[in-house]
Amino acid sequence: MMDYWSAGEGNRRTATQPREGNSSCGIEGAVENVLERSTSFQLHDGRVVELDDNTRDLILQALHEMSTSALRCLGFAYKEGLSEFATYNGHEDHPAHELLLEPSNYSSIESKLIFVGLVGLRDPPREEVHQAIEDCKAAGIRVMVITGDNKNTAEAICREIGVFGPEEDISSKSLTGKDFMNLPDQKNHLRKTGGLLFSRAEPRHKQEIVRLLKEDGEVVAMTGDGVNDAPALKLADIGIAMGIAGTEVAKEASDMVLADDNFSTIVAAVGEGRSIYDNMKAFIRYMISSNIGEVASIFLTAALGIPEGLIPVQLLWVNLVTDGPPATALGFNPPDRDIMKKPPRRSDDSLISAWILFRYLVIGLYVGIATVGVFIIWYTHESFLGINLSGDGHTLVTYSQLADWGQCPSWEGFTVSPFTAGDRLFSFDTNPCDYFQAGKVKAMTLSLSVLVAIEMFNSLNALSEDGSLLVMPPWVNPWLLLAMSVSFGLHFLILYVPFLAQVFGIVPLSLNEWLLVLAVALPVILIDEILKFVGRCTSGFHASGARKSSKPKAD
CATH class of the missing domain: 1.20.1110.10 (Calcium-transporting ATPase, transmembrane domain)
Structure with a gap:
């Protein structure tokens, strides 16, 4: 028997040694994607029955309830009858090896799956993240969350950490990566005030968001930890990789590595x-x-x-x-007391x-x-x-x-x-x-x-x-x-x-x-105090041309 696993949006696959019996593969990933490729499901007693529309709706309803509770959900399925992998041992000269090297074959392999179930994982945000988000808002830094998670899960987490308010209408601020790419005016969407969320995002979506922000004159800092974040990290003005959970590829592509993987460290x-x-x-x-x-x-x-x-x-x-x-x-x-309440300077601002x-x-x-x-x-x-x-x-x-x-x-x-x-x-x-x-x-x-x-x-x-x-x-x-x-x-x-x-x-x-x-x-102090007072009174005029920095956060 051949075990074949597919995980996540990037279709990452690993193979184990074949076992005796029928060859099969196991699939894990986004519940919607796994369910879309499934034609039947397995009951508790091991029987496999046809996956009808009613059962599909029940599974999606369970997914909705779990994801709106800020649970990260994974779907599981398997497929039997893959005879071409029955004797596959990982050697390059085996015919099945060529099948795995060609991405166009994946859709046929990952079709007519038997859905097994889904699981919800709780990944609570750190306590200090909410205050860090508030500090970003006060400093004029917009926080954009770009994640591969389910849309409902991502929205619940964003409300929890303060990117969105508890009762805020986010219908126009929360899009999937595909929906964003289909917008006629993507830059206009990115110019919206406040936080933005992009769920079910793929690597190309992250890269495109960073590119559009930079074209619009924004200073972009991008955080990420995975291999799929590397292109966006490289493209951003400041790429920030996670030092603990981050991959070596992400660290190499970034400009800065966080030793503690803590978002509040970025704010500091x-x-x-x-x-x-x-x-x-x-x-x-x-x-x-x-x-x-x-x-x-x-x-x-x-x-x-x-x-x-x-x-x-x-x-x-x-x-x-x-x-x-x-x-x-x-x-x-020492820093000014209001240093994190001032608007960010533009990248082309003169020193004097x-x-x-x-x-x-x-x-x-x-x-x-x-x-x-x-x-x-x-x-x-x-x-x-x-x-x-x-x-x-x-x-x-x-x-x-x-x-x-x-x-x-x-x-x-x-x-x-x-x-x-x-x-x-x-x-x-x-x-x-x-x-x-x-x-x-x-x-x-x-x-x-x-x-x-x-x-x-x-x-x-x-x-x-x-x-x-x-x-x-x-x-x-x-x-x-x-x-x-x-x-x-x-x-x-x-x-x-x-x-x-x-x-x-x-x-x-x-x-x-x-x-x-x-x-x-001594009057030099009084003169400068007067000039400072005038500067504070007209600070809105002096900073009127300043743009707000953007800090997309990839997950």
Whole structure:
């Protein structure tokens, strides 16, 4: 006797050793398909009777009741009288071997079957799947289920895991693979909002769904574990195979392998990916806005005609040393609290939008104005915002004198009083005009300190693209606070170590002067908070062109 088994939609067949007696084959697979090929059925007592329409309806009714209870159903049948397989032993030279190698012979072999019965298997979804589906919906990710299961079974499971609501009308959202392929406008069906279900799907159906979604501009992630999922996994933007239950073919065709076969891990990976992307943008946002500020300060100095506020060694120190630790620490930013509630970005979205570039320019412009402004304030104001700046005894000049400092030798009666900076005494009795070059050391120190402080505060702005510091306070990233401390510590080092202060051309600052630095630097936080508020208020406008990602799930 020859046992011949056929299982599943893909007609997978395995053969065992022949036994003595009549040759026969056993068939298992989708109940509807097995029943369609059967002409008789076996009773409990072993008698075989004709399969009439009434019995067929009773079997289909039982199938409906079992499948609507989320049971996966398999039908079983067998066929006798396959004399050509009576002596088949698996050798290639046997005539029956050629029959098995030709798929066109399967329909004749799997015909006039004797139906034995059906069985329902309960495969309950994991508890965390329902919440993962809800997280996908909140994140703008559409979940499509593509399965070979019976339609009623698939619909019951989809309601159970939250793809569809308990009372939702899914008549237009649940189709078999064949019904979908017969639609006149398949893309229009795929554009429907909410979840979609494709049951009794074959490998070509899965591949076609992924292809149509990609043609429509969607970013498609496909999950699967079987050999028949491999073509769709390969075609998807992100193929995700199961690490435990997945076949080697599926793993080779995929881009990512889940070690725990857990759908919620995919959702967590999406959140992690969004966080990495946001941190990359935070680094770029911080570095570009800071560099724009440095360029703006140099440009404003030249445009206003005032003495140079920063020398090259100071700018190099800020770029290479002071800015480095905060920029690195921004890579450890935690995810925004609403990161999984934001709509997904389009695959062709630019890293820097027009709005973000505008923010860079505003912040950079303020950095330049503050850095140059504090230089002018020291020369022209005795006090600023109630902070006394005359403690060192330096001489005040008018803005017009500062802007025309190159004409100083032609000024009549211009004198400058001696003043102290740190432990150094500056006197200009012989040449008062040196006051704008050798005497600018205090003003230059203030400019450098403002630049360092303002960039440290600007790093706090980079914690979140649109989230306020009231929602994401600085301590959510301890590494950033440590990096800011390191940068400030390095600045204090070059300020208060005499040898280093001489190398960098700066002098120590008094308490009042530090208060001035903070008063000029802190508004960068307020400015960015206002810009973030505007960004949140207009987020619908900025994201109006964003498409929702699709995540078909094959079963």
